Amino acid sequence: MIAEKLVRTYKFSFDENNQELAFFGSMRPERSVEMADCVRLIEKSIASIRGTIYINVKRLVRLNNVAFHALGGALLKAVDERPDLKVSIITSSVIGWSTKKFGTLTAKNPRIIVEEYDSEFYPGQTFLEEGGFIPILRTQTKLTWRHEKDILPRHGLKPGMTIADICCGIGDFAQLVHKEFSPGRIVALDHSKSSLSYARGVAADFGIQGIEYIYGDASEMLLEDNQFDFVTCRHSLQIFNKPEFILKELYRICKPGGRIYITNEKNSHCLGEPRAESIQWTYNEVAKLFDHFDMDVELGPKSRRYMQDAGLEDIRMESFMVTNLDGNPQDFADIIQSWENVYAGEMAVKRGDPPEFITRFRKGFQDHIFAALHAKGYAGWPIWVASGRKPL
Template sequence: MAASLPQRFKVDFDPNSQIFSLAGTIRPRSIDEIAESIHALREAIDTVRGVLYIDVKRLIQMNNTAFQAFIRVALDACRERSDLRLIVITSSVVSWTTRMFRHLSTIEPQISVEVYDSMFYPGQDYFEDTSFIPILRAQTKLTWRHERTILPRHGMRPGIAVADICCGIGDFAVLAQKEFQPSRIVALDHSKPSLAYARKVAAEFGVTGIEYTYGDASEMLLEDNQFDFVSCRHSLQVFNQPELLLKELYRIVKPGGRVYITNEKNSHCLGEPRAQSIQWTYNELARLLSNFEIDVEFGPKSRRYLADTGFDDILVESFMVTNLDGDPQDFADIIAGWEKMFADMAVRHGETPEFIERFRQGFRDHIFAALHPKGYAGWPIWAASGRKPL
């Protein structure tokens, strides 16, 4: 069942998952305006046995009239049924919902609040750490020389509406704006420190027009069908449920628009000399990160995931970032950052000191290959895009 009002909000109940969802802006002048939605909540409560999840992750605004009406139904139901539990699912993206709904748990013990993104994905604390910022800057510096020629083949062009989802420190958005001059560009990320850095750099360099937005890529507060081109770079491999992100990217892109993704296959990182040591470390890296539900082998899987999401006209290509792409020290700096972060993860996972030392040595040998006057070091990237059918 579903209902909607001119205030542009949605109410929905899924009996299979026992989730009642509120989304959008609910600002009625009287309870009569939301009577159908209040009735939908009562029906949902009558239907479930055990737990009803009330999902407010996409609830942008709610006035006191609406809040009191919905909550009265919930409180009355809890007092009538001792078997009923209500779990309100909120998000830090709309933090007022956590503050408002959490108060209910002090009134009624059968109601509790869970912040959905408090444990967003297993590797979140690593990739949202500000110490990762220099690595991100160096990575974009080396990948951009390839991507600037690739992007037009995947739908990037001047004058279009663009969204860069999981934008990190925002450097790709800045480069895309300067190179292609879209009519609009939204850059969204879940890391507040990264967004703060992005805004600071944009201000220092006089870059304007980029809408930096705090948000959850799997539950975006962006409307359907509003962008011609949506990018999501080096991110599907980090999330433990990439299909959820792709579903959201599909939702916000216009019919006929394209979604562009980049991902890696780290076991294909290479270097000469000391190739065997390098190969061993990157094979072990893929194994290690799988324990954190991070799939750095995602790159070649891009086509399948795009097809399963419903995209057509899928394009896939790969390129090798190397120590010959500008200053070899830039490549070495990326690998040095990887060594530190991934060795820390190995320690956290409980690997032996002997393993960690050999693991570190492979990164050091990759740096050696990058800086050797006759050496070669590579890092492969898969770029793919799909069109949302008309």
């Protein structure tokens, strides 16, 4: 049973089943007496549980000193009085001050710990967001856009809609949607500061205005409920170890009757001729490598199940193959080279793979490049598209 109460500019709730007390919004009282209800809820909640109580402040966007002293004082008092009690405060890196501020309570009592929720939530992010990999994402989007600009209307995208592009990466998809479909509003959110910086720079260089780039955690977005007609999340569920958390948030921010649009891959279905056997072996190993880091680049065909489980209806699915024939074959080859650099040059090394494995692993990527550039060759990269409607 979850009890919830609105207090001024913030809410708080207690989930007895999970022993979690959550705070949302902006907590800026002028006097400590304004925190009385909140403190009583903390005391009542703690009295009803054993072991660990979880204090969720991931969506507490502001907290002044009056509120912090009231919260912190109540928690310190509780652990002093209850030797059996532990307090775990769950913060997010998106709210930059929260981990440091609540961390001061740990110094006063080690049974109060602070856990930054998203510090381990994105196991593959460091591989995919930095350095030379960022520019190649533009090439990937250029090749996929040839297909998606025709696919998107079939999945419900129309001019004038309010759009959220979640896990927007370097922002190029949002820019293309902005140019092609003239949305009424478009918000682009990502958890990578470097990617967002790149996106803002490109938008400025190209004179693109009207895209709201936001730093945020896709699993705990600081966006209001039910505000977007069309919510996109491309090539992203496959790199989260808990994709259902992301879909839950996409569902929350989508308007009733609006649609959620996702794309994901099945990397083991990448193909090429000639040298098909070597290529197939490598991409089978890519899937295993990602699984080692709790990512699923085989998620594409599973999208329908995920969307049904999220509560969506009228689910539409289709797939398309990006190939070396979609424009300049060298563009396709450049993408494969970037994959080799990251997957064989970084991820396999971090997993601890032996040199002989990495040599064979690299050969499959090089053979895929060979197929892409061969005068009679064919190389493909399959992508699954799925969308679903949020019930009215």
